[in-house]
Amino acid sequence: MNGAPLSFRETVAWGTLGVVLFVGLWTLLTASGIVPRQFLPTPLDVIQRMLHLMTSPFAGATLPQHLASSFQRYAVGVLLAALVGVPLGLLMGWFRLLDDIVTPIFDGLRFIAPIAWVPFAALWFGTGIGGPVMIIFAGAFPPCLINAYRGARFVEPRLIEAARMLGTGNTRTILEILLPAATPSIVSGLRVSAGLGWQSLVGAELIVAAAGVGFMMVQAQANVATPTVMAGMIAIGIVGMIIDVLLRQGEGWLRRRRGLEA
Amino acid sequence: MGSIRFDHVDKVFGPNTGGIKALEDINLKIGEKEFVAIVGPSGCGKTTCLRMVAGFDAPSAGVVSVSGKPVTAPGPDRAVVFQQFALFPWKTVRENIELGLRNKNLPAGERADLVANALKLMNLESHAAAFPHQLSGGMQQRVAIARAYVLDPEVLLMDEPFGALDAQTRVVMQEELVRLARVNPRTVLFITHAVEEAVYLADRVAIMTRRPGRIKEVLDIRAIRQAENWDKHPRIEDVMDLESFVHLRTQIWKSLREEKGANVI
Numbered sequence: 001m002n003g004a005p006l007s008f009r010e011t012v013a014w015g016t017l018g019v020v021l022f023v024g025l026w027t028l029l030t031a032s033g034i035v036p037r038q039f040l041p042t043p044l045d046v047i048q049r050m051l052h053l054m055t056s057p058f059a060g061a062t063l064p065q066h067l068a069s070s071f072q073r074y075a076v077g078v079l080l081a082a083l084v085g086v087p088l089g090l091l092m093g094w095f096r097l098l099d100d101i102v103t104p105i106f107d108g109l110r111f112i113a114p115i116a117w118v119p120f121a122a123l124w125f126g127t128g129i130g131g132p133v134m135i136i137f138a139g140a141f142p143p144c145l146i147n148a149y150r151g152a153r154f155v156e157p158r159l160i161e162a163a164r165m166l167g168t169g170n171t172r173t174i175l176e177i178l179l180p181a182a183t184p185s186i187v188s189g190l191r192v193s194a195g196l197g198w199q200s201l202v203g204a205e206l207i208v209a210a211a212g213v214g215f216m217m218v219q220a221q222a223n224v225a226t227p228t229v230m231a232g233m234i235a236i237g238i239v240g241m242i243i244d245v246l247l248r249q250g251e252g253w254l255r256r257r258r259g260l261e262a
Numbered sequence: 263m264g265s266i267r268f269d270h271v272d273k274v275f276g277p278n279t280g281g282i283k284a285l286e287d288i289n290l291k292i293g294e295k296e297f298v299a300i301v302g303p304s305g306c307g308k309t310t311c312l313r314m315v316a317g318f319d320a321p322s323a324g325v326v327s328v329s330g331k332p333v334t335a336p337g338p339d340r341a342v343v344f345q346q347f348a349l350f351p352w353k354t355v356r357e358n359i360e361l362g363l364r365n366k367n368l369p370a371g372e373r374a375d376l377v378a379n380a381l382k383l384m385n386l387e388s389h390a391a392a393f394p395h396q397l398s399g400g401m402q403q404r405v406a407i408a409r410a411y412v413l414d415p416e417v418l419l420m421d422e423p424f425g426a427l428d429a430q431t432r433v434v435m436q437e438e439l440v441r442l443a444r445v446n447p448r449t450v451l452f453i454t455h456a457v458e459e460a461v462y463l464a465d466r467v468a469i470m471t472r473r474p475g476r477i478k479e480v481l482d483i484r485a486i487r488q489a490e491n492w493d494k495h496p497r498i499e500d501v502m503d504l505e506s507f508v509h510l511r512t513q514i515w516k517s518l519r520e521e522k523g524a525n526v527i
Contacts, residue, residue, distance in 0.1 A: 158348040161318055166362035166413070167338040176361070180352040258352075 041227040049227035050234065058228060059219035061211045063235060069211040070201055071239075073129060077136025077204070078197040085144025085193070086186055090178055092145075093152025094170065106145065114139035114196075115203035122207045132204035132212070139200030140193040147189025151182025187254055191247045198240045263329050264416040264449040266292040266315055271324035273310050283474040284310050288324070290468060290477055292417075292449060299452040299460035301514065302470030303521055308453045310475075312419050315451060316342050329416055338362050341410035345422040347402045349394040355405050356381070356390040362413045380412040383442070400431035404438075411442075417449040424459065433498050436462060457514050461507060462498055469514060472521045479517060486510065 006014070023043050029035045030042040037045070053063035061069070092099045114135050121131040121138075155178060163177045179186075205214025213232050220228035273285040284307040292298045300308045313319040314326045317336035326333050328340060336342075341362075349358050359380055363373040381387045384404040394402050403423060410418055424432045436459060443450070443463075454460050460467045461483060469478045487493065490506040501507055 156348075158344055158346055159350060161316075161336065161342070162344065162348040162350070163361075164318075164336040165316055165338065165340065165342045166409070167365040168361065169365065172365070176353075177350065180350075 038224070038226065041230055045227045046230045046234065050231040053228070053231055058225075059211075059216050061216070063213075063216070063231065066211055066213045066216045066232075067235060067239060070205065070213045073132045073204065073208075073212065074136055074197055074201055076129065077133045077200075078140045078194055080133065081137050081140035081144050081193055081197065082190060085141050086148040086189075089145040089148025089150075089186075090152045090174055090182065093149045093182070094174055094178060099149075106142075110142040110146075112138075113203075114200040115206075118203060118207055121204075127207045128210075131207050135204035135207075136197045136200050140197035143189040143192040143196065144186075147185045147192070148182055151185030151189075152178040155181040184255065184258065187251050191244070191251055194243055194247055195240065198236070198243060201236065264294045265329055266290075266298075266417055266449065266451060267325075267327045267330075268311070268314075269325045269327070271311075271314065271321045271326055273307065273314070273319065274322040277322065285321075286474040286476050288475070288477055290480070292451060295447040295449055297443060297448075297450040297452065297463060297465045298468060299454055299464035299466075300468045300470060301454055301457055301460045301518065302475060303472050303518065304455060306470045306472055307475030308455075308470055309421055312342075312421050312451055312453050315417070316340055316419050338365065338413045339416045341413050341415035341418055343403070343406050343410050343418070343420045343423045345425045347394070347399075347406045347426070349402055349405055349409075351394055353393075354390065355386060355392050355394070355397070358394070358405055359409045359412050362409065366413075376412050380408040383411065383445075384408040384438075398431070399427050400435060403427065403435060407439075407442075411446070415448070417451065420450060420452045422453055422455070425454070425456075432459075437496075437498055439463060457511055457518070458502060461510050461514065462501060467514060469517050481510065481514065483510065 026040075026043050030037060030040050041049075050063065055062060057065070059066075088102070092102055117135050117138050118131075121134040125131045125134050152174075159177060159181065160173075163173050168177065201212075202214040202217065205212040206218060208215045213235055217229050217232035220226075220232065268288045268290040271285060271288040272283070274281045274283050276282060288311060290298070290311075300311060302308045310319060314321055315328060315333060317333045317340065333340070350361070353361070356377055359377050360373055363376055368376070377390075378387075381390055384407060386401070386404055386408060389397060389401060389405075394405065397405070403426075407423070424435050427435060440463065452460070452463060465484050466480055466482050468480045470476065471478045486506050490504055492501050492504065492507070495501045495504075502511075
């Protein structure tokens, strides 16, 4: 990267400048009347709307309540993706036959955007919890599998040879050699999965009939309530950032701990 | 039990893409509890010989057998000590040594006894709970040797085990290995490019040619070692000063040097 590294205070200062410029430009465009307010609400409208939504319900729930139901679906979807993707990736990294069977299908499927699954998700799993969870799963699954697979596949070959000459069986090799060797890669994958899962949320909630940020935004769109739509977008952005920061911290902690051990 | 045999062994790498002949007509018999070192220029295929006994590579022609049975896959009857140690970084010293015993499904009590013996044998008792990265290279290689010895293997395969160590540590480990071989004799196939090491440690030294590697000659060291009382000298440098040692070393050096352009350290 070009440029000298900055101190924490400098980083914060430049970051703030970016936000101020962005909001300033936004205000300029809307307040001056260059862009009509129905097209783009002013920052003030959006902030007022957000504060209002904190306590007053829209489409049956307040913004925190919508966020809570979204988060529930999200957590289930990402957890399922990890529980299926990581073991499958490890197994594919060890058993060549499984790799040969699964990889072609997976390589095709993973390029289908999660939102493309909406019709079938609704048809197969309904619009309650099942359908949205499937869409989040579709978004979060590929990095779980890919990173576990790569982590397992690219273990130092000497370690595999050492395990084999010690007479280590398949199960033990996967659990005691591949899994710990692949852990850094798996953790990075989980972080990417968590981000992609959250991104898939709005698509997932297009088909929800009860609550959720995505649901709230779809209802607002129907009413041409653009500040509410924008408030939902901002809420998604902020929660996504919080998830990422927390997971980054978790990853850093794990790396430091492994740094002491490995 | 515990013999190794190469019978007209060839090895070609990448046979489908033109192919590089790495080994040609290797014939070698290693008897029970015999220590044989293979020396040769870099890239002559000496490590490939060891890897075929370990079961990591298969011969392109001919047969490699251990105790009369052709080798088909790796197994704990043929323990390997790697140049780069190959310890599991997330396992402690004890766990590294114990893995092979757990694979043999030995009861916990028996495992604990065997691990304790191995730790003691290699002077590792105070490091049992350490992780490999907390140990020096020499200590790590002690762990790798303990991990191999604890399996009570028929043959011990050592692939330039001291190649990654500094000169002083290397000497200590060589002396250690001689001590170990006296306490607990094994069939050993030892790969090295260091001539002194081979002469000091081995019963017989096999000299290989450049690629395609062939066995050029095999020197028996035992008669000279006994006649000249090498074992009476506790230190490797005293042995290396003996005329008989220097003579043998020079003989091997010359033989290796004849390999045109050979790159011998």
